[in-house]
Amino acid sequence: MKRYLDCNATCPPVQAALEAVAKAALEAPGNPSSLHWAGRAARRIVDDGRDQLAAFVGCESGSVVFTSGGTEANNIAIHSVLASLQSGSVVCTAIEHPAVLKPLSQLKGDCFEIIQVRPNSDGMVSAESMIAAITDDTRLVCMMMVNNESGAIQPVQEVAAFCRARGITMLVDAVQALGKSSLNFQQLDIDFMSLSAHKIGGPKGVGALLVRRGMKLHELTPGGGQERKRRSGTENVPGIAGFAAALGQIDFTTFAPIRDSFEQQLKNQIPTVRIISEQTARTANTSLFILPGMDGETLLMQLDLAGFAVASGSACSSGKREASHVLLAMGVNDATARSSVRVSFGPGNTMDDADALVKALVKSRQRLRGMAGLVTE
Numbered sequence: 001m002k003r004y005l006d007c008n009a010t011c012p013p014v015q016a017a018l019e020a021v022a023k024a025a026l027e028a029p030g031n032p033s034s035l036h037w038a039g040r041a042a043r044r045i046v047d048d049g050r051d052q053l054a055a056f057v058g059c060e061s062g063s064v065v066f067t068s069g070g071t072e073a074n075n076i077a078i079h080s081v082l083a084s085l086q087s088g089s090v091v092c093t094a095i096e097h098p099a100v101l102k103p104l105s106q107l108k109g110d111c112f113e114i115i116q117v118r119p120n121s122d123g124m125v126s127a128e129s130m131i132a133a134i135t136d137d138t139r140l141v142c143m144m145m146v147n148n149e150s151g152a153i154q155p156v157q158e159v160a161a162f163c164r165a166r167g168i169t170m171l172v173d174a175v176q177a178l179g180k181s182s183l184n185f186q187q188l189d190i191d192f193m194s195l196s197a198h199k200i201g202g203p204k205g206v207g208a209l210l211v212r213r214g215m216k217l218h219e220l221t222p223g224g225g226q227e228r229k230r231r232s233g234t235e236n237v238p239g240i241a242g243f244a245a246a247l248g249q250i251d252f253t254t255f256a257p258i259r260d261s262f263e264q265q266l267k268n269q270i271p272t273v274r275i276i277s278e279q280t281a282r283t284a285n286t287s288l289f290i291l292p293g294m295d296g297e298t299l300l301m302q303l304d305l306a307g308f309a310v311a312s313g314s315a316c317s318s319g320k321r322e323a324s325h326v327l328l329a330m331g332v333n334d335a336t337a338r339s340s341v342r343v344s345f346g347p348g349n350t351m352d353d354a355d356a357l358v359k360a361l362v363k364s365r366q367r368l369r370g371m372a373g374l375v376t377e
């Protein structure tokens with residue numbers, strides 16, 4: 001039996017999104033920039049999708065720039081602020097997604113300094129430590145709303161208020177917050193927010209950058225001037241339709257009982273397990289844990305053979321053999337960080353999945369310990 005428990009990597013598309021994608025592709029085949037009926041039909045889908053997303057996340061429709069996903073949204077925001085910067089500093093959390101950390105380090109050159117603020121041992125970067133790192137030279141602050149590995153919710157609102165009062169540009173990567181924690185662009189009063197459709201049951205390859213009115217964007221791929229000259233390239237019409245249709249379809253907070261039961265059983269069966277971010281506010285569908293002495297990748301492969309899809313460390317960097325930068329930043333040592341497994345529940349998951357996964361984990365662990373010549377508990 002196949003069980004999918006990796007919804008933070010990507011959430012399987014919801015029916016409403018699939019239907020909207022098919023309908024848009026079939027019924028609005030035109031290019032939204034074309035003036036004929038087919039183009040106008042496609043334009044309507046893009047405009048409606050923009051209005052729906054804006055209403056859902058609390059911003060003006062004009063703030064929405066559709067992109068190919070969260071990665072591109074982060075890159076556009078970062079390039080827009082830093083491409084012409086000659087000096088100053090950028091303050092970000094040390095647990096940002098690579099879609100923030102990589103463009104920052106690529107653009108850095110000798111021009112500006114990047115200050116990475118570490119989380120506490122629970123995976124939360126305090127507002128005080130972010131604020132303490134901000135100086136008169138700070139040109140950009142990047143703070144994710146929810147960490148993709150641990151699910152830890154970050155105190156973005158307080159940092160946003162501080163930045164606003166000083167006119168410092170702020171980017172919030174909210175890719176893992178959409179559908180999982182409360183989110184309102186206008187209330188946060190920030191400059192940029194990145195979103196992605198496939199984390200909420202929408203199609204892959206579509207997302208959005210929300211932009212404060214008046215902020216100038218630097219186009220990464222100059223061309224036909226779509227999205228009001230902010231992001232060129234023919235709009236992904238079916239993708240946008242699917243993104244809009246997916247909004248609000250999944251309430252990830254409803255997975256708390258399954259996640260909690262999973263963790264309780266795991267603790268009962270393997271008392272040495274360490275649940276990450278257990279003592280801080282975190283999203284209800286996510287469980288990141290360390291099984292001391294085990295290799296997370298090997299466990300993942302064992303579980304895969306048994307039909308379970310889970311992640312070890314960051315799903316976005318699976319395939320790489322590097323320890324999770326998030327766990328390292330939390331002060332976990334390299335060997336221990338490699339013993340981590342992430343389970344992220346979503347639609348279709350039941351208590352039975354939680355029970356079966358605990359059993360499979362215990363069995364895989366026993367087998368691996370047996371192979372290593374260790375006595376089982």
Ligand SMILES: Cc1ncc(COP(=O)(O)O)c(C=O)c1O
Pocket residue numbers: 008009068069070071072097099144146147148173175176195196197198205206207316
């Ligand atoms: C926090 C965070 N930011 C950005 C991304 C990248 O989003 P996308 O896959 O839409 O490019 C991800 C994907 O895992 C993520 O978790």
